[in-house]
Amino acid sequence: MKKTLLCCLVLSAMAAQAQQNLVKYVKPLIGTEKMGHTYPGATVPFGAVQLSPETDTIPYEMNGKYNGDVYKYCAGYKYEDKTIVGFSHTHFSGTGHSDLGDFLIMPTQGKLQLNPGTASNPKGGYRSAFSHANEVAEAGYYKVKLDDDNILAEMTTTNRVGMHQYTFPKSDQSHIILDLMAGIYNYDDKTIWTYVRVVNDTLVTGYRQTYGWARTRTVYFAMSFSKPFKNYGQRNYDARQAYRGFWGKFDQNKNFPEIAGKKVRMFFDFDTQEGEKIKIKFALSPVSQENALQNMRAEITGWDFDKVKTQAQATWNKELAKINISASEDDKTNFYTAMYHAFINPTTYTDVNGQYKGLDQDVHTAKGFTNYTTFSLWDTYRALHPFFNIVQPTRNNDMVKSMLAHYDQSSLHMLPIWSHYANDNWCMSGYHSVSVIADAVIKGVFNGDANKALDACVATAKHRNYEGIGYYMDLGYIPAERSGVSVSNTLEYAYDDWAIAQMAKKLNRMDVYDEFIKRSANWKNNFDKATGFMRPKLADGTFKKDFDVLSTHSQGFIEGNSWNYSFFVPQDPAGLIEMMGGKKKFAAKLDTLFTMHLPDEFFADTEDITREGIIGGYVHGNEPAHHVAYFYNWADQPYKTQAQVRHILKMQYKPTPDGLGGNDDCGQMSAWYMFSSLGFYPVSPGGDEYTLGSPAVNNATLTLENGKTFTVEAINQSDKNVYVQKVLLNGKELAKPFIKHSDITNGGKLTFYMSAKPKKS
């Protein structure tokens, strides 16, 4: 009886949550201006399709040289722009390098134009002017009016299928353009091959293969129209293709269904009545056209756009309801948008039949898990995956399995570094998948073979041919002569090694523990006691002389100078404090970091952030210092952690298009926001502790997958009352600002008593 009643209560509570409209707090436009690099289009949680507008498609290279402006278009869309080129189906969220932008669709009418045109003269091509007044971006839905041709564009998605709805004026020259040359971070020979079949007058299938950040990448598609096209055609812009073979027997420009080449654009012609809607279902697959078609048929039956949109938003509401907060409207917008941005990566990389393309470029079947891709691990190991271990443990378990499948398929015998679409692009430093794996093992989230997972971690950490690991293993650091990022790497390897050691200890693999706990102290080798900073060390064991603690470039660091990286010892704050001369000196140094002025010459060196993304010398827009504000807790000055965290939350996250102070980095910035808003943070993933900050919500209830709830209550919390007076866990006061993972997963309540006054004792 009691059990049944409890069950009913839980179910009705969940139902109540599911019915809440949390989608209204999601503003996908947040971060689309300046440095956020988010995209505003439609996607579902962890969806394989990200259907979103491109406001420009400028090339990565001009005349064989890097074109700096392309960086702005990592997500395809810049809020500042005035034109839309089209809508493509794959996007990264918040990255600082890019790829994707597959299968750009653009509706037009009037004289057919197959070139994209320019921002200054949109009427010279198929692109169109638009204004934000006519734009709506919601979780799972995007709408914009295309001014040039008076066409309303709407889009929504399921996991693997994008659905377009275009409302045309009356015209006997209405067109849907499919630009197979367009892409993000494009260059002249990036598209290696395109293949398209027009199966009938409503169905087109094909694939495109690119050579970009992902070196060997093929995406297959199936495209279905709600209305038969009256004509279709292609143009092949590869000057050389005319030579080859006997295809000239056919007139290939019009209604010719077998299309292949390196530079192809297609068009489909319609007669439309005033206000007539033409809809497209556009399914993706990493495996085959057949699978794309199967995905389409499995996920969307019929042509009810509103139904698909409603389903997409219901799915979002269900996911967002995993945390129910009480806070100001702006904070709710920030929080649920952060949650949205956290839940759109990694992305699903399994077809409905379980197949996916592996790193070995063969087709595999994911047995008992969903395979994911888009692992920006240097960013996301810090807070995003730990966040998933609380509210998305099933998915995070599958993500770890995806990483291990990647390892199994790697001829290098390495876990992913930064992987997307059956490739590793080797971006950034460290081997942080080991942190994600260790964290999932330590926290009981991973249900696979943990010993095998540990072996994969160890193999990766001993890959001598990768980024100085050989030197690191032999010398305990990477000589500055051998690498421009020698210190970052040594510090990050040392942290990762600690994570491996934790996992080894849990698995009672003490030989591994001993080896890696020793390696985890290697950070000390780059610490220069004379200056109190991390400093590049030469092969002869002496520190590099010509060295500026403010500079980043070629100084041994990546996305962070020595000021930021000197605090990168998340695995041993006590050790670092000792090295830096004790708690007082340590806290004073932190104070300096947050209050110093970074001269413009050094700001110019930073990446991925705006001027506003910096607090003193602390660079929140980059990740290496994400844990640093919490370090005051170890220096007996938790009130400074509380103040700084609240300051960062306010300063770096605003409910506006330019509201993100740096790249969202596949959800890492957003995960930091959520943890910090909830009042706790995982400083060192791979450990089972969270340290406490200052909750920015009045109340938050986390509904866990095990059916339990964990509630954070912040009594007397306000923008001014940022200081914690005491904290009770299930009614019992905490002596120290730490809780364990099990404190959350067991369910319970964490009560913060807040005040405007810092509690300094």
Place this chain on the structure above:
Amino acid sequence: MKKTLLCCLVLSAMAAQAQQNLVKYVKPLIGTEKMGHTYPGATVPFGAVQLSPETDTIPYEMNGKYNGDVYKYCAGYKYEDKTIVGFSHTHFSGTGHSDLGDFLIMPTQGKLQLNPGTASNPKGGYRSAFSHANEVAEAGYYKVKLDDDNILAEMTTTNRVGMHQYTFPKSDQSHIILDLMAGIYNYDDKTIWTYVRVVNDTLVTGYRQTYGWARTRTVYFAMSFSKPFKNYGQRNYDARQAYRGFWGKFDQNKNFPEIAGKKVRMFFDFDTQEGEKIKIKFALSPVSQENALQNMRAEITGWDFDKVKTQAQATWNKELAKINISASEDDKTNFYTAMYHAFINPTTYTDVNGQYKGLDQDVHTAKGFTNYTTFSLWDTYRALHPFFNIVQPTRNNDMVKSMLAHYDQSSLHMLPIWSHYANDNWCMSGYHSVSVIADAVIKGVFNGDANKALDACVATAKHRNYEGIGYYMDLGYIPAERSGVSVSNTLEYAYDDWAIAQMAKKLNRMDVYDEFIKRSANWKNNFDKATGFMRPKLADGTFKKDFDVLSTHSQGFIEGNSWNYSFFVPQDPAGLIEMMGGKKKFAAKLDTLFTMHLPDEFFADTEDITREGIIGGYVHGNEPAHHVAYFYNWADQPYKTQAQVRHILKMQYKPTPDGLGGNDDCGQMSAWYMFSSLGFYPVSPGGDEYTLGSPAVNNATLTLENGKTFTVEAINQSDKNVYVQKVLLNGKELAKPFIKHSDITNGGKLTFYMSAKPKKS
């Protein structure tokens, strides 16, 4: 008892045949000099792998223009050449355009050279001088000494796996080169992508994608070494690849296992003792690396080269024993080499697990049949597939099923024209797969859904966008203004239409029969009674004025002038005779064809043949006239058929490298040889009749798949006794020089009585 006895007799007869060494009569070098375009390397019957030497790898294009010399290298090997570049795994036999040459392997020793070098300076690259004195080419086996580095190269194959055996001198610098840039009919950007994984120190897998005659073609491989390599490496010759991504973190030149790019060569290093053999198993798949590996494991276990060679030759003996002839040694060599050349195409295109890549570029499973590719149908519909209907009906049934699968996968809804490796290259005229299908249906060889097959034939024959079919359907001919090959096409379509009609009649689809039997008379529309020749007709219905019956180019014909094509009415010899003014005039015209002189200016226009490939104006080296020598039978002068056929057999087929007077064309020339040597020929496939010629064997026993035998006996036959006096079928004299297909399949004996004197009555 009786049955058992019969069975025993059949079995022991078959065993006796299987034990015969017929392989010794196979000389793969026949046709490798001058125009034969055959390859000398190792393959098994209808094998997916053709492992054969390349004597040069010159480009198809130079500075963007066609390089005429490349034509010599359609099969990769020219007997005239003095150097070998390497050994690759895919070759066409006897084609006049080309592709393939995948995965070139070359053993070397000494200083590593990764460029192929030139014919004039082989030591400047990895190629090597060789001499024919040190070369052995057998069915299923090839051996050559590579003089430059004193390495003995041997190769043999199974269906899907090539096996190499290289005997090295003592060296600490022995190498195996894998050149992934090499190819036949190559050009700068033909290789679109290469992907290779070094799985361990004896196993490498990967694939290569090319854009050539087959527009979208990928071949996967798995390569296994008998001995671990001590080092390996790659060079990427694509100047642009250095830009891309973060792969520079690794030293990729040496022992780096993840390789991808557009222009890749690899090498594997060994220490070798004097006389040490290094062996390679090299498996192909159209589907995946995994399938290639599965093919390898299924087909070759262990490293016994001699065992694989013995198996390959036993397989050949078994196939060759299907016809057991008594003839001179030279004729036996010609006959069994022709049989060999007939049985190496089409090629297997199914993995051991039944999977293959379809024309739609998706992976399919062949259910209940082996899928074949390499359909040079304009050539092979004439005699090769009819030959298969007698001695390879199971395979021909599967070939028809392969064509129908191709049709099912075609977004153009067309049967193959000239298909290879999941592509149609659209080479040559007509839609002759309908002839192959009709012939298999009429002769009871096809066991699938014949009505569906007929529908596919009809759809293909009504494809208005293909090569003037629309005009042909509307006007009954193709206007000369619209096509440079208008007459060839009209004549060939008309024949194909007759074949469709025959199939329709058998299936009692009389509407289809009526339509197509009418179309089959369209040849009359191009016949100019005033001149007695087939002649291009203009859109206004008048014949083209400026016209020379000797000329081919842009005169309405392809691979044949009006003199040859004027006889291209295999479906209605009687109608043609009537048009040409009766039997006497017709026979006189044939006489002129065989005795006239073709001036040099017109010879220069012909393709694919040598001067010796011409008899008067009759061009045996091209196919359109292959039936013409038999036409005397319809003009009541069969003795002239007998004389001409024997003359052609002697003149055009010699047991020497330069022994073929024209391209072997995937076995069509060879099939003509075998039919004609046996004394009968299928003038009009799709009908069930063979017309008789003059057997060049003393005796031949065909062992059929149904267990029956059909024997041809030629009493008193010799090089002089070419004239038939009478013919008995199972002891009963034939009134006319024709037999039916069922006369063969029922088993029995055809006895020719030969003499030196023509029987003119």
